[in-house]
Amino acid sequence: MARVWINGERWVEVKDAEGINVVHLTVNDKEIAVSGGQTILEAVARMPGIGNIPTLCYHPAVTPNGACQLCTVEVSEDGGSKFRFVVACLYPVKEGLVVKTNTEMVRKLRRGIIKLLLARCPNVKKIQELAEEYGVQKPRVALLGEDCIHCGLCLRACQEIIGQAAISLNRVWEVAAPFYAYEVSEEDCIGCGDCAFVCPTGAIQMGPNDKPILPKVKILHSEIEAMSKITMEVI
Numbered sequence: 001m002a003r004v005w006i007n008g009e010r011w012v013e014v015k016d017a018e019g020i021n022v023v024h025l026t027v028n029d030k031e032i033a034v035s036g037g038q039t040i041l042e043a044v045a046r047m048p049g050i051g052n053i054p055t056l057c058y059h060p061a062v063t064p065n066g067a068c069q070l071c072t073v074e075v076s077e078d079g080g081s082k083f084r085f086v087v088a089c090l091y092p093v094k095e096g097l098v099v100k101t102n103t104e105m106v107r108k109l110r111r112g113i114i115k116l117l118l119a120r121c122p123n124v125k126k127i128q129e130l131a132e133e134y135g136v137q138k139p140r141v142a143l144l145g146e147d148c149i150h151c152g153l154c155l156r157a158c159q160e161i162i163g164q165a166a167i168s169l170n171r172v173w174e175v176a177a178p179f180y181a182y183e184v185s186e187e188d189c190i191g192c193g194d195c196a197f198v199c200p201t202g203a204i205q206m207g208p209n210d211k212p213i214l215p216k217v218k219i220l221h222s223e224i225e226a227m228s229k230i231t232m233e234v235i
């Protein structure tokens with residue numbers, strides 16, 4: 001039996017379903033029972049009212065990669081005496097796990113990530129909204145005004161949903177077609193628009209020829225220096 005929090009409003013006693021791998025865990029002081037084999041993020045997303053975990057690089061249709069780290073939460077595997085940070089989109093639910101999704105430490109860590117993102121992409125609406133929600137001011141160092149956060153969601157969608165590999169992240173972390181080309185090839189790209197659809201920041205737009213216009217992004221040495229300064233501010 002498990003005492004389960006339902007629809008964000010009431011507890012019910014439920015029997016574990018026979019033959020189903022049920023995992024019991026505590027999220028934000030509420031006991032829940034979920035099927036095993038899923039991540040903390042998936043479990044929490046399926047339990048309305050139990051917690052809100054922000055994400056940018058996650059999409060349920062593709063394999064998570066933990067790139068943005070915004071979904072970081074605190075977990076304890078010893079019943080709640082010792083906690084550590086994990087990335088919720090990658091960490092599997094486990095029997096007895098205690099999860100806290102919105103502690104002051106978690107919020108502090110997310111504020112740091114958002115500050116870095118805001119420095120890089122000050123004009124992206126979703127990042128502005130996150131900054132407002134977490135009370136993050138624009139950092140003193142102004143960066144490039146880019147839109148791409150290198151989350152790789154576009155290329156995961158192209159590979160895993162469409163079965164193409166028309167785009168990838170190259171060695172300098174740009175979204176590009178193979179051989180560093182900024183235009184996708186007619187042969188590889190079917191013009192489905194999935195990459196633009198899943199992009200969390202709007203960095204990829206579809207062009208008039210129904211092919212994506214890829215963001216021209218360079219990580220400059222000056223940007224890395226500025227990022228280090230902001231990281232020091234955050235710490």
Ligand code: SF4
Binds near residue numbers: 166
């Ligand atoms: S539009 Fe082209 S690059 Fe984008 S997901 Fe579809 S096939 Fe891949």
